[in-house]
Amino acid sequence: xxxxxxxxxxxxxxxxxVLENGQPSVIPNAGGYKTTPSMFAITQDGKxxxxxxxxxxxxxxxxxxxxxxxxxxxxxxxxxxxxxxxxVSPYDIVEGPNEDARIEVSGKTFTCxxxxxxxxxxxxxxxxxxxxxxxxxxxxxxPAYFNDAQRQCTKDAGKIAGLDVLRILxxxxxxALAYSFNRNEEExxxxxDLGGGTFDISILEMSDGVVEVIATAGNTFLGGxxxxxxxxxxxxxxxxxAEGIDLRGDxxxxxxxxxxxxxxxCDLSARESAEINLPFIASDDxxxxxxxxxxxxxxLESLVHDIVEGTLKTIEDCMGDAGISPDQIDQxxxxxxxxxxxxxxxxxxxxxxxxxxKGVNPDEVVAIGAAIQGETLTSEEENPLLLDVTPLxxxxxxxxxxxxxxxxxxxxxxxxxxxxxxTTRDNQSAVKIRxxxxxxxxxxxxxxxxxxxxxxxxxxxxxxxxxxxSFDIDANGIVSVSARDxxxxxxxxxxxxxxxxxxxDEIQQIIEEQELYEVQLKE
Amino acid sequence: MDCVPSGExxxxxxxxxxxxxxxxxxxxxxxDESLDLDPKIQEELIEFVGGLSRPYHEILGVAPxxxxxxxxxxxxxxxxxxxxxxxxxxxxxxxxxxxxxxxxRLLEAYELLSDPATRAEVQKSETSSGSATGDGPSSGxxxxxxxxxxxxxxAVAARRLRRRMSGLQGHKKIRQERKQKAxxxxxxxxxxxxxERWLEAAGSVRLAIAFDPDNEVYxxxxxxxxxxxxxxxxxxxxxxxxxxxxxxxxxEAFSHLEEAFHYRPFDGELAFRAAxxxxxxxxxxxxxxxxASSACELEPENGAxxxxxxxxxxxxxxxxxxxxxxxxxxxxxxxxAKAELRGL
Numbered sequence: 125x126x127x128x129x130x131x132x133x134x135x136x137x138x139x140x141x142v143l144e145n146g147q148p149s150v151i152p153n154a155g156g157y158k159t160t161p162s163m164f165a166i167t168q169d170g171k172x173x174x175x176x177x178x179x180x181x182x183x184x185x186x187x188x189x190x191x192x193x194x195x196x197x198x199x200x201x202x203x204x205x206x207x208x209x210x211x212v213s214p215y216d217i218v219e220g221p222n223e224d225a226r227i228e229v230s231g232k233t234f235t236c237x238x239x240x241x242x243x244x245x246x247x248x249x250x251x252x253x254x255x256x257x258x259x260x261x262x263x264x265x266x267p268a269y270f271n272d273a274q275r276q277c278t279k280d281a282g283k284i285a286g287l288d289v290l291r292i293l294x295x296x297x298x299x300a301l302a303y304s305f306n307r308n309e310e311e312x313x314x315x316x317d318l319g320g321g322t323f324d325i326s327i328l329e330m331s332d333g334v335v336e337v338i339a340t341a342g343n344t345f346l347g348g349x350x351x352x353x354x355x356x357x358x359x360x361x362x363x364x365x366a367e368g369i370d371l372r373g374d375x376x377x378x379x380x381x382x383x384x385x386x387x388x389x390c391d392l393s394a395r396e397s398a399e400i401n402l403p404f405i406a407s408d409d410x411x412x413x414x415x416x417x418x419x420x421x422x423x424l425e426s427l428v429h430d431i432v433e434g435t436l437k438t439i440e441d442c443m444g445d446a447g448i449s450p451d452q453i454d455q456x457x458x459x460x461x462x463x464x465x466x467x468x469x470x471x472x473x474x475x476x477x478x479x480x481x482k483g484v485n486p487d488e489v490v491a492i493g494a495a496i497q498g499e500t501l502t503s504e505e506e507n508p509l510l511l512d513v514t515p516l517x518x519x520x521x522x523x524x525x526x527x528x529x530x531x532x533x534x535x536x537x538x539x540x541x542x543x544x545x546x547t548t549r550d551n552q553s554a555v556k557i558r559x560x561x562x563x564x565x566x567x568x569x570x571x572x573x574x575x576x577x578x579x580x581x582x583x584x585x586x587x588x589x590x591x592x593x594s595f596d597i598d599a600n601g602i603v604s605v606s607a608r609d610x611x612x613x614x615x616x617x618x619x620x621x622x623x624x625x626x627x628x629d630e631i632q633q634i635i636e637e638q639e640l641y642e643v644q645l646k647e
Numbered sequence: 648m649d650c651v652p653s654g655e656x657x658x659x660x661x662x663x664x665x666x667x668x669x670x671x672x673x674x675x676x677x678x679d680e681s682l683d684l685d686p687k688i689q690e691e692l693i694e695f696v697g698g699l700s701r702p703y704h705e706i707l708g709v710a711p712x713x714x715x716x717x718x719x720x721x722x723x724x725x726x727x728x729x730x731x732x733x734x735x736x737x738x739x740x741x742x743x744x745x746x747x748x749x750x751x752r753l754l755e756a757y758e759l760l761s762d763p764a765t766r767a768e769v770q771k772s773e774t775s776s777g778s779a780t781g782d783g784p785s786s787g788x789x790x791x792x793x794x795x796x797x798x799x800x801x802a803v804a805a806r807r808l809r810r811r812m813s814g815l816q817g818h819k820k821i822r823q824e825r826k827q828k829a830x831x832x833x834x835x836x837x838x839x840x841x842x843e844r845w846l847e848a849a850g851s852v853r854l855a856i857a858f859d860p861d862n863e864v865y866x867x868x869x870x871x872x873x874x875x876x877x878x879x880x881x882x883x884x885x886x887x888x889x890x891x892x893x894x895x896x897x898x899e900a901f902s903h904l905e906e907a908f909h910y911r912p913f914d915g916e917l918a919f920r921a922a923x924x925x926x927x928x929x930x931x932x933x934x935x936x937x938x939a940s941s942a943c944e945l946e947p948e949n950g951a952x953x954x955x956x957x958x959x960x961x962x963x964x965x966x967x968x969x970x971x972x973x974x975x976x977x978x979x980x981x982x983x984a985k986a987e988l989r990g991l
Contacts, residue, residue, distance in 0.1 A: 290735075334723040501735040509727050536758075538731060540751050582930055588898060598747070599731040610902065611929060 128261040128290060128502055129251045130298070130494025131244060133278065135194040135321030135347060137461070138162050140247040141491035142255065143499040148305065148492040151254045159487055160250065162320075164242045165189040166230040172641055174246040186214040186379040188229045190239055192349055195321045196225040197236040197281075198274030205345045212353065214375045237626060238634055240281035245638075248285055262287045263498040265490050267322035268294035268515050269342030271561055271571050272603065272620065280626050284634050290501055292601065295319070296326035297337055297512055298493025299459040303484055304330050304508060305496055311454035312338075316472050316480070317490075318435065319460035321347040325439045327446040327453070336511040339446035339534045341438050346431060348389075348462035354427040355385035359400065359417060367413050369406050377405050381415075392421045393464040425467045432471050439475060445534050456480045461487055511536050518595055518603065521558040521567035523548045530595045533563065537601065542594035544610075546587050554579040555591060557607050559620055578607045578616045671699055671752070674745055676857055678825075683737040686821065688728075690828070690858070695729065696745050697854045700846075702773045703756035711770065715761055722757040729753055829859030833868070840872055849876040881910035885917070897928040908938070915945035919952050922959070932963045943972075950981030958987060966991060 129151075132139040137159040141150045150158045155176055163178035166188050173181065182189040192209075199206050201219035209225075210217045216228040220235060227234050244264070251259050264287075266278050275292045282289035296315035303313065310331035317324040324342035328335060359381055364370050371377040384400050391398040402415040443450065456472060458480045463469065473479050500507040514537050519529040522545070530541045547555060556577050562570025581589050590610040597603050606617030626634070676693050678686050704711050707721040727733070729749040739746065759765045836851030852869045859865060888903035901924035908917045922938035925931050939956035946952060957972030970991060976984035 332720070332723050332727075334726060336723070501732060509730055509732065511726060511730070536754055538747060538750060539754060584930070590898070599735075611898065611931065 126257060126260055127251075127255055128263065128495070128498030129248070129259050130491050130496070130498055131247050131262055131264045132295065132298070132488075132491035132494060133194065133240060133243060133247075133264055133266070133281075134159075134162055134319055134490075135192050135349060136162060137320065137487065138243050138247055139488055139491035140251050141488065141495040142251060143495050148302065148495050150488045150491060151251050153250045154253070160243070160246060161191070162194065162243050163189060163191045164193070164229075164239055166232075170230070172242070174242050183376060183379045183383065186375045188215065189379075190215050190227055190229060190234075192321055193227060193236055193239040195345065195349070196227070197240060198271070198277040199225055201225045208345075214379060235626065235634075237277045237281040237284060237631075238638075240278065241284035241634075241638070244281055244285035244287060248287060260286075260288050261290055261498065261502070263291045263293050263494040263501075264289055265293050265295045265298045265494050267317075267319070267342060267344055268296050268324040268326055268340040269322070269344050271516055272573055272601075273571065274344070275601065277626075280631055283631050284638065286635070290498055293494055293497050294324070294326070294337075294340065294512065294515070295322075295490045296324045296340065296459065297328070297335075297510065298490045298497065299457060299484070300326065300328045300330075300335055300337075300493065301496045301500075301508070301510065302489045302493035303455075303457055303481070304335055305492075308333075309454075312448065312452055313455040313457060314439075314453045314476060315457050315459055316435075316439070316463060316468075317342075317459040318462040318468060319347050320462070321345070321349050323347060323435050323438065325435070325442045327442060327448065330508075333506070334509050334511060336536075337513045337534075338448070339442050340513060340515050341442035341445065342515070343434070343438060346434065348460070350431055351389055351424075351428050351462065351465070352382060352385045354431075355389060355419070355424065356381045358419075358423070358427055359385065359415065362417055363405070363415050367406070369408060369413065371406060374406065377402075380405065388419050389424065389465070392419065392424050393466060396421050421466070424465075428465075428467070432467055435468075436471060436475055450476045453478075457484060457489075459484070459486050459489055513537065514539075514597055514601075516561050517563055518559070518561050518573075518597075520545075520593060520605075521560060525567045527560055527562070527565055527567045527570055530593065531597065537597045538599045540594065540596045542592055545591045545593055547581065547584070547589050547591075548586055550586050551583040552586065552589075553581050553583065555581065555607070557593060557605065557616070559603070559605050559618070573603065573620045574605070574618050576605075576607075576616050576618050578609065578614065580612060580614045581609055582612060672744065672748055674741060674748075676741060676745065677860065679740055682740050682742065684734065684739055684742055689742060690825070691728070692742055692745050692749065693857050694854060695749050697850055697857070699749070699752045700850070703760055703769055706752060706756045707760065713760075718757065718760050722753065722761075725753050726750070825858045829855040829857075829862065829865070832858065833865055836868070836872065840875070845872065845876040845879045848872045877910040881907045881914075881917075884910070897924055901925060901929050905934070905938070908941075912941075913945065915942045915949070915952065918942040918945065919949075919955065923955060926955075926959050926962065932959060935959045936963065948979060950976045950979030950984065953979065954981045954984040954987060957984070961987070961991065 127142050130141045139150060139159045141148055152158050153160050153175065157176065160175040161179040163175065163182065165173045165178040165181060165185060167173060167181065167185065178189055195209055196206055196217065200223050202223070206217065206225045218226050218228050218233060220226040225236060227236070227239055248259055262282060264278055264282055266275055279289050279292055296317045299315050299317060300313060312327065312329050315326045315328065322342065322344050323346045324340065326340040327338045329338055330336070356378070360371055371381070380402055384402055388398040388400050397418055397420040400415065400417045400419055404412045405415045406413045453476050456476045456478060458469065458472065463486050469480060497510065513534045514531060515533060517529045517533045518531040519527055522528045530543055531539060554577050556575060558567070558575040559573040560567055560570040561573050564570050578591065592608045592610050594606050595603065603620040604617060605620065606615060608615040674696055678689050680686060699706065704713065707718060707725065709717050709721045729746060731746050731750060734746055759769050832851050833855035836848045836855060839848035839851055849872045852865060852872050855865045856862070856869060884903045884907035888900045888907065891900035891903060901921060904917060904921040904924060908914065908921055911917055918938045919942040922935050922942060925938055926935035936956070936959050939952065939959055942952045943956055953972045954976035957969045957976060960969035960972060970988070973984050973988040973991065977988060
């Protein structure tokens, strides 16, 4: 039997790991790096590049280089998150036929799962080269706060990349599995996961070989990329003040600024100040201009202060859901490259009243956890059991545009819950069941997962018929919903297929198309 | 908000808190050595799924007054056994659904008992209904209707069983152990029977049959126990129906009566009461006709039954049938039938 790989598909960087002889290890790519940039590009002569190769040419080819596409996956084009991305991304984001966001590069339009598949295929290849054998099965991680559509799309991406996705696993949960590996303590831990594009907090309890997620919360549009953007904005303002030139319209200058901002941010984790030098960033009648700015850690902290405070607010909500106080947490584990920032570490330490655990590598721990979960699912040995939760509430729309929750967020899965509903008009013969996911009391503010109509209700006064609606989430996270008229026994049900995802035919078509390029790449 | 389409399908349901009915799926299980599942675990699952209608603390295997810590510990231990991830992508046959059901019920027990508020409520309702927790006995008859697994005919099942048993000849020890287990289930079933805990008795004897399917004594005894259990369930349902009547919740009363008749299929009066409600309250003339016909068949000399059947036919617009029944009713000296017949 082949190996199961664990892939951390990150906003900025991705990482792949595997368990060999019971020991987890991160697989380095051909360049020797343990993480690979989640970037994809098409060069002027039509070559497709992924990872470091794509990143290296980003400055000269910014319009055809895609980064941070994870921020778009599974989202509607008209969502505020996508609209923000449209305004700040050098590449083109367009609306797809399913109201989804798609990416246009060199005149060709790609769906988000396709772009993610380029990265996943690369990670698969990295693993295959290292292991010297084909790899088919994988566990892929997503932010805990991803909704059903975002998870579905990630699974589709895996399929396109030629992987059998055994499980979509939450990133903080993966980190906890890695932390608890070969550790037999009874403890409560908090995972603070601030990555390139998302923030998650999870509270877990472990004992007796069981890892139980108690609560999880997050923000799928907040991360290190926002730190970078704040720095870029700051540099743009400084430059405009000093030189009177606005660089906002210059794609190449913006890409250079972005790279420099990211580097300065990393430098500031170890040092008190960083120098940013970008010669020939612009020119006008007076000749070429250079950007030279000294950025101090204090300045960076003032730029991103509110973002970090925002994460603490989310933590408080999550602790409330979990019903425990900060002093009951035995270990705080920081995950994601952005947690290297001293401000983040200090604020987390202040909140929980203890220094974060130092034993895990924040860039690699998620992929390792995914590999462990892959092994746990497929091996015969007595492995730790993971009890995970559903991060968002599920329910239906009711009269007046309200949202009735059937499964509350942070409920352990697999689970089944039901509730009785009734009609709102006399002689109403049908009800429409709209399946929603989210936390708003207003139905329209939540995500629609699917809908169906239960007809054939016998004529009766309003409020008399009894319609038993039942929600079921299986161990793989698949949601199915059924409605039954208890008098007539009539029943309707659906297995939720998130909107905006690709059909099997479309996926097959994309796979075949990509195979053509496989040939081209090997030339 | 995306607008609500015009037409019939617009009124979305309005939540009305109400006790959810516990429809536990029923399984007909046998040890199947061809599955990717250790027979020992199959045994354990048969035993566990057979006891899912027990009080929640018994499902978790803790004392009624166990503290939260003990409850959590028990939940973790049992989860390690019954979580579907333990059997990921294995060939499990019918046991796949069994594992799913077991874990969900286990989770429910844990959720309800680990919250002091829900725990108090649960334990109050459990003690008030005694050992019967409101669930039907784990009966094998096809009419239960809530079963998720397709049933096989007796002959097919017997053939399958023989084939499996012959494959088991080499496992004499295992067979011996199973028989022993069956015997202890049977004994506790008999004890429950003597203690007049009919539902528990039926459940135990059923488990005995699962472990020793060839034992005729068990099967015979099961029939007896099951009859008792049905009677008891029917009595309980009738009580619930009366309570619903008092609250003027006639729809609820109807569904209880209808179910009660299922357990007492020889009770004409029960069918008659249910038929009246089906006709006048629920407005389901088909059900009303079926029930009233059953009542007439069971007590052919009761004029009132025939009259009501006639009235139902009349409401359905079947004049000839209505006339026939009403004439029978007049012949049987039902007073109101005459007026009805005139109005036809």
